[in-house]
Amino acid sequence: MAASCAVAVGAPALAADAGPGAPGIGDEYFPGYGNGGYDVGHYDVQLRYQPDEDRLTGTTTVVAEPTQDLTSFHLDFALPPSSVKVNGRDAEFTQDGTELQVTPQDVLQAGSTATFVVEYSAVPSEEDGGETSPWIRTGDGALAVGQPRISAWWFPGNDHPRDKATFDISVAVPDGTQVVSNGVNTDTSTIGDWTTWKWRTTEPTATYLAFMAVGDYDISTREGAFGQQSITAYSTGLGELDGPARASVERTPEILEFLSGLLGEYPVESQGGLVAAEGLSFALENQTRPTYSPAFFRSGANTGVVVHENAHQWFGDSVSLDQWRDIWLNEGFASYAEWLWSEHEGTGTAQELFDHYYAEYPPDHSFWTITPGDPGRENLFDEAVYDRGAMAVHALRNVIGADALRDVVRAWVHSKRNSNGSVGEFIDLAEQRTGRQLDRFFDAWLYTPAKPEPGPDTGIPVPARDAADRPAPPAVAQLDRTHELLHGH
Structure with missing residues (x-):
């Protein structure tokens, strides 16, 4: 404290009101996630990984812009650092769980460019940071894949979707081992017994959507x-x-063409997918390259999950949630994309799927007690966020019309590209684009813990369609299997 005060007194007038950055970015569900006081522009992550030992050695450089005059700041990081430098000078640091507090020698002035360089070496699977480690060790390597957080177990950063950045990720592994990450593979080179894989993303990416897979691929x-x-x-x-x-995954280009016809221009610079053999019990929409558990393919090909994860490239990746309570914007629209793909493939129309799920859950079922617009931290990945979320999108289509829904969706992904959005902002846009007052609709579908009643305000035909006595559309079996796994985030 004495050192900080001395720096502030001796600094120019600009730093008179300098202070520490907040240890959280302000998320209601996860107050400790992210940090205040700076915006990250780029991460340069340079790693060396030994699969036999699960030993990760790294140097990460964070290029950031302070948004206030900073005497200290936080990074989200679970691994123990060996050194921290700020603008080329040694900095003091303390660590408590996943909070790494850094005190530079000089006040960082708002609007300047600052670099934070953190060196570290650890066994990620053995570091809990005060919570269960999401790092996945496999028989042939590791998977840095997780939601809502994973980055703190392999690089330090501002771990919240509200602060997105570009990435360079370089990983050296024993020769014969492969590394896959986001974006484009810019170089692969071998020196001695080690091969270095380099990957680059040029579109802003949330920290949890940056991933690394090491193994035999x-x-x-x-x-x-x-x-x-x-x-x-x-x-x-x-x-x-x-x-x-x-x-399934090789149909990604075809699926992206289909999705772009609905949602507009594909918003990221590369595409593809990765299927692990072990360790994953879910799929995740890692930017440019989703990852899939093999469990999705146990019953045969599953293009539905490929549609779901790639729809996230628009809803979730390019347009990221503002707070984690806005998860419906990710999962509701990605799930509805599966319904539209089913309609395209002839395995059940969106209306047939809506009718099935509306009939499947009686009014007293717990499914209706979860409100997709604000599900609560414990229900972030509940089935209602996916299925009731998709039903809400289809009901909106019934209320405003298919053409109007497409107009709203395209306007949303275009205006919010590479940024963040909230459910409230989406509602405002829907009302603005349609010229209609939609409060009763969104209250019923997103915020009321009860089954919406049929009527023109809810998008449910009167009398309500009763699909209980009709066979379920063929797509339902795959949708249910897929969403059961996706809920395992």
Whole structure:
């Protein structure tokens, strides 16, 4: 404290009101996530990983702009640092769980460019940071894949979707081991017994959507949709699931063409997918390259999950949630994209799927007690966020019309590209674009813990369609299996 005061007194007048950055970015569900006082522009993550020991050694450089005059700031990081430098000078630091507080030698002035360099070496699977480690160690390597957080177990940063940045990720591994990450593979080189894989993302990316997969993978690079590079990777340990996994993920370019016809221009610079053989019990929409558990393909090809994760490239990745309570903007629209794909493939129309789910859950079912617009931290990935969330989108289509819904969705993803949005902002846009007052609709579907009643305000035909006595559309079985796994985030 004495050192901080001395710096402030001796600094120019600009720093007179300097102070520490907040240890959280202001998320209602996760107050400790993210940090205040600076915005990150770029991460340079340079790693060396030894699979046999699960030993990760790294140097991460964070390029940031202070948004206030800073005497100290926080980074979200679970691994123990060996040194921290700020603007090339040694900085003091303390660590409590996943909060790394850094005190530089000089006050960081608002609007300047600052670099934070953190060196570290640890076994990520053994570091809990005060909570369960999301790092996944596998028989042939590791997976840095998780939601709502993972980055703190492999690089320090501002861990909240509200602060997105570009990435360079370089990983050295024993020769013969592969590394897959986001964006484009800019270089792969071998020196001695080590091979270094370099990956780059040029579109702003949330920290939890940056990923790394290390292991034995069959990697293919080809031209995908829109003339982009498409990179797919399949674990060599998939066995009999290799075929159905490829039959699903290799259709990614076709699926992206379909989605772009609905949502507008594909918003990121690369595409593809990765299927692990072990460790994952879910799929995640890592930016440019979703990752999939092999469990999705146990019953055969599953294009629905590929549609879901790639719809997130628009809803979730390019347009990220403002707070984690806004999760409906991610999962409701990605789930509804599956319904539209089912309609496209002839396995059930969106209305048939709506009718099925509306009839499946009686009014006293717990499904209706979860409000997708504000589900609560404990219900962040509840089935209601996915299925009731998709029903809300379809009901909105019934209320305003298919053309109007497409107009609202395209306006949303265009105006919010590479930024963040809230459910409230989406509602405002829907009302602005349609010229209609939609409070009763959104209250019923997103904020009322009860089954919406049929009527023109809710988008449910009167009398309500009763699908209980009709066979479920063919798509339902795959949708239910897929969402059961997706709820495991």
